[in-house]
Amino acid sequence: MFLTLGIDVGCSAVKASLMQFDPAGGGPKLLTSEGEKIRKRNVKDVIGDCYEKVLTKQGVKAGDVAYVASTGEGELVDFRRGHFYSMTCHSRGGLFLAPQVRAVVDMGALHAKAITMDEHARVLEYRMTSQCASGSGQFLENIARYLGVATEDIGQLSLTAKQPETVSGICAVLAETDVINMVSRGIATNDIIKGIHLSMARRLVSLLRVLKAEGDVLATGGLAQDAGLVAAMQELAEKDKMAVRFIADPLSPFAGAIGAALWAAVRHVKLRGTSRSSSEARA
């Protein structure tokens, strides 16, 4: 029996997941996941807090963890043993949360990625949004602040929209200007938000179309909690007659950390040089 820990250092939050592996069988067990918003704090402090929180919650000591793997801005995790790239981790975390998926769409604070993978979570192809922030969680948070809406209410508000307004999908500056104009024209808040969701969803669905994604697609990253955005992606995919169904898991924001912890186990087994194949850690 051994423990691994994955830490996903994102642009706006740090997430950590602790997993337990029993080489005798039974598959990996997710013990706990914790997240901390960075909110202008020192990122290393946030990483330390998040790490402590996970260990304390599970009543384990740092020395009990066989392998700590970072993902995202991993160089900030001084106590890491190894590092894995975000798409490597999101594909593995996605497969853990929804074993039937062969594509994930990772929607973070600054970037979004669509990834296709095989049944072992090996990345086959990926596409990223361009550098403009208008497809990102940070942009959505800014808009929510301008509109005086709590971030967690965005999704439900969007689902009640009747006549969504079109928003620029190219540039965050233009999109923000669009929103200011809409507010001055008296457009309902839910219609504005749905318009923004559709604009963001258009870019994400395009990425998946290029990758020829099919079947269930798991939304991961912080924006996966936004039911309005997930619904907007579904709406556009159906309009485009794409054979995909977007799903989200309550643990979707932790997909990167979970994936890192799972890959950590593969490496731990390999480095330990046991006779057991690393595939048991992948199970």
Add this chain to the structure above:
Amino acid sequence: MDLEAIVQRSEALFRDQDLSAVKEWKSRTGGKVIGFMPVYVPRELIHAAGALPVGVMGAGEHAEIIRGDAYFQSYICRIPRSTIELGVSGKLDVLDGFLFPAICDVIRNLSGMWKILFPQKYARYVDLPQDFGAAGRAFYRRELEGMAEDFTRLTGKAVTAEALRRSIKVYNENRRAIARLYDLRSEAPHLVPTWELYLILRAANVLEVTEHTKLVEAYAQAARQSKRPERDYVRVVVSGAFCEQPPLGLIRALESSGCYIVDDDWVLGARYLVEDVIEDGDPFDALIDAYATKTVSTASRYESTALKGKFLVEQVRSRRAEGVVFAAPSFCDPALLERPMLQAVLSEQGIPHTGFKYAENTGQIQSIKEETGTFADSIKLWGTA
């Protein structure tokens, strides 16, 4: 000096485009300073004439090219432009002469451009032979003797056999110290981050050779005693960066993407010769023999197709590397023309590889980091790229 102080000093030397250390040497000794471009010049000859060899590797990542662009077409690498910029902006005024060794057509043209722009300064195209037999050796002897005459005229100090033998000895010591540092990095890459090793190497461009040897040894000793955590990173060899250098941030990004760099070819002139130059007998013969038979394999040096890739594969095997990262400057004809041949050999040998292009001022490091990071992930998890 502790590790941090050594690295800080080396970084200060690296970032100082005013060449303050060179100016200080010049005012202290009254000696002449001779610059040289990558990859290889026989620095022993310069040293034997009492002059200071100074490596010029472009202007790096922060220099703005204003006038340099006017002298070259847009579809070539950046190093000649930025070198011209340094020259016309007076940053290289401290140099009394400048050597342009045979690397490619661009550097050959730069030597001509330099002679036109700075007719009052000594400049020489060092025509390194690509024939390593009798004819090439005879040609190279004339080249070396010509340079020795030039340096004697420039410094007023004759390049005697005795002086040259002494210089050969101190450069042998320097190469051995660097080789030991490379071995230490290969044995314990977590103790010798490559960005630090790179700064130590770059100091060779501006420091007098014995001072540089002391710096290398002090760094190696401090690094060996450091307590740095070992990471589960992939061991890679970096190949193709022998002329225009990548920005320091790019080297750091390669490492933080999950790679331990266990061999490379940057600042290659300092490690061009892989064995000692013979310290007794005719020193010209010794330098000729070393150039003909004791060097690294690199794209600016002719090699028969049958031997292509052999050196790189041997580097991978001896350093226990798990893959190769090809990093070459954009528009670098030697590196980019050779890359497909080397890739074919690596593929044949089952050695994973990836590659990218950069410029000395590359700012888009994230995409390169993504490329090498996923490469490292693939090797760690799947054993292939």
